[in-house]
Amino acid sequence: TTALAGASAASMEQDELSQRLQQLRNQ
Amino acid sequence: MANSGELEIPPKLKAVRPYLLLARDHDKRDPVVAFFCRHYAMETALALDKQDKSPDNKIFLSGLMDRLEKSKEDLRSDEILSNELASQAHVETCASKIFVYADNEDRAGRFHKAMLKSFYKSGLLFDVMQTFGELSEDLQKTRKYAKWKVTYITGCQKRGETPH
Numbered sequence: 001t002t003a004l005a006g007a008s009a010a011s012m013e014q015d016e017l018s019q020r021l022q023q024l025r026n027q
Numbered sequence: 028m029a030n031s032g033e034l035e036i037p038p039k040l041k042a043v044r045p046y047l048l049l050a051r052d053h054d055k056r057d058p059v060v061a062f063f064c065r066h067y068a069m070e071t072a073l074a075l076d077k078q079d080k081s082p083d084n085k086i087f088l089s090g091l092m093d094r095l096e097k098s099k100e101d102l103r104s105d106e107i108l109s110n111e112l113a114s115q116a117h118v119e120t121c122a123s124k125i126f127v128y129a130d131n132e133d134r135a136g137r138f139h140k141a142m143l144k145s146f147y148k149s150g151l152l153f154d155v156m157q158t159f160g161e162l163s164e165d166l167q168k169t170r171k172y173a174k175w176k177v178t179y180i181t182g183c184q185k186r187g188e189t190p191h
Contacts, residue, residue, distance in 0.1 A: 020092050
């Protein structure tokens with residue numbers, strides 16, 4: 001479960017960065 | 028974030044190093060081009076990180092993202108950056124200018140470091156242009172030619188031959 005939690009946290013961080021990058025272009 | 032921090036790139040993301048060096052090259056001379064070099068580096072690094080996550084990657088990616096957001100803030104008043112089409116045209120003009128210089132030197136038979144570097148940089152800038160969408164057929168050919176020229180001329184130099 002810890003590994004799973006780690007993996008989902010990592011992909012959430014990825015998504016957050018992708019969203020920030022997208023926002024940068026849309027600003 | 029200091030420039031040097033920007034270049035402490037985790038091994039799995041080292042493919043973005045050329046674009047960050049190119050961004051540094053343009054920070055003073057052309058901040059809009061520098062912004063898009065970093066933007067393309069970020070896109071590429073995020074894609075690489077998807078394949079192989081690591082805490083190092085995350086620190087690097089967050090730092091680069093902070094740098095991009097700061098650049099965008101600093102260029103808030105820049106008309107080009109606030110318009111996608113103008114940005115695309117601007118980066119293309121820069122890439123083409125560098126390519127034409129290298130191509131002219133090549134056709135004049137003047138083989139030197141600056142010419143080789145210019146073919147190399149123009150190839151990278153055509154890569155960066157993919158951030159605006161798929162390259163036109165012409166630009167794809169030019170990009171391929173520029174990269175091929177770097178390989179060909181470097182090969183000739185290694186073999187002690189004169190490129191023709």
